[in-house]
Amino acid sequence: MKEQGFQFFAAHTDTATKIAFIAGSLLLGALFIAGLTFVPRRARKPLIAVVTFVAGLYFSLEYLLPAKETAERVLEGGNGVNRTVRALFGWYLRPLAGSRLDADQNFLSPSVQQLTTAWQVIAGFTFALGLWNLVHIHGKSILRGSKNWFFSALFFLGFAAMALAGFMSTHGPYKGMEESAAVFDLATRGLLFALDAAMFSLIAFFIISAAYRSFRIRSAEATIMMVSAFLVMLGQVPIGIWLTSWIPETGFISNFRLEHISYWILTQPNAAAQRGINFGLAVGAMAMALRIWLSLERGSYFEREL
């Protein structure tokens, strides 16, 4: 890593610079968004398509293009493959090998960090959009006095309380004080985490009830599934291990211990099935990525007029 002077695109921790950058970014952002509203409707979709394509192309090329150390290896290599690659791609490899980049970088790599920072900024805007959406929906519900307006009011109360507790513990005159930390702790650990854990633990009750009511052996497939489920479930937990702990730990007979049967099911038939699913998923994801990258995706969301 080379030492550099003031880096415009780096994240700045100095307060004055940070405030200047925030103000500048807000101004530029506002100007940019205002500018976008002047783009003719017909040109909006092509504009998004071009930006999407360029961004996708950048990340694909940065990932796929060889790094400096590979270029050096190919340029020094004496075999036929290296000679062929040199003849075909020497125009790319020679300047790369002679560059001042790090060994694992190519020409596009130095911008990755700046783009990641830019991404964080864009993500910040999406949070603001999400927030605006929530305020809009719940505000409308309260103003209209709709049936469940009380829950909307609760949203505003919860949002304001959590935001206040967070800001008080990290900013302003109460920063670092025991009282503000205690309020934040109460809001997070005492309330948010407890509610989250309680919500999630309810699933166990629903699962047990649903499994009891719906899991019936109606076919050979259901039988195989149930037997495997029982073996895997019990083979994973101490009581299952205890159930067959009387079987010797060595020799052929040890294969019949529940934990070994469970491990075999998970590492053999399950891994094979998972691999098959993963191949399918990967092909599907690639097709989907291509459709989005090339703006070929169709449907209600993508065909809406902007």
Place this chain on the structure above:
Amino acid sequence: MPFFERIQKLDRRVMYVLLALVMMIPMLRPFQMPTVVTAQVQGVYDAVEAIEPDQIAILSGDWGAGTIAESMPQTEALMRHLFRRDIRFAILPFAPQTATLMQQTAERLAKEPEFKGKAYGKDWVNWGWKAVPMFAFLKSMAKNVPGTVVQDYQGKPIESFAAMSGVKTIRDIGFVAHITPIGNLSIWIAFIQSVYRTPLAYAPTAVMVAQGYDPLDAKQIVGMLPGLVGGAQYEVLLKQPGNGLRWSNSLSFADLLMVGLIALANIGYFASKREGSRKG
């Protein structure tokens, strides 16, 4: 209502009470049950043992309070091992709650007499949650750790921490454990493990365990802590019983209850079917 039909229509409130009881009793009256350490858990332990003293480990995660019963024992066991080996580590949260929960876990462990002297900034650092897609962060971090992380969870410059000295690129990271209830391990594999061969361990929740055996077989991960039981097995390796072992007893009885109830309902189903066909 005939008996066999009745056992198929057990009141759900009875099931809820039974489940609550089998979950609570082992927590209130802890006892020891046999636990076998599997090869996948041993693999994670061995990878932590193999970290060079000058390297840093990353404990990455995106879990929240919803999966605390599984993810917390996994995190705690890994942190305990790293503390014991005097290996500094970085908390890399990909969700806001994870930053707080993992930090609290580390702080709690640092207060134990065994780890006297362990302190934030020196022995561990919290990189804080970043609102950025995981792949973009990992790509950037691999080539420039301080430039990507910039500040810790409290906004302090990351390079000011002793725990970060000499940590420049992914080559300085000797081990990564991804503790998650989400199926996003493939991002770590695609952008870090397959490119830089950094030892990667996976600590999923039990429902996600099935996905881990493919990369485990392909040696893309060094090992796996399967859910709460994985944490419990790691505690056995550390010879330090904790929440993992205690809570896995509750899990045992919950599993047994579920198996029993499903079996009961199926007995009722077959018996009433046979009775029905006999009646004509």
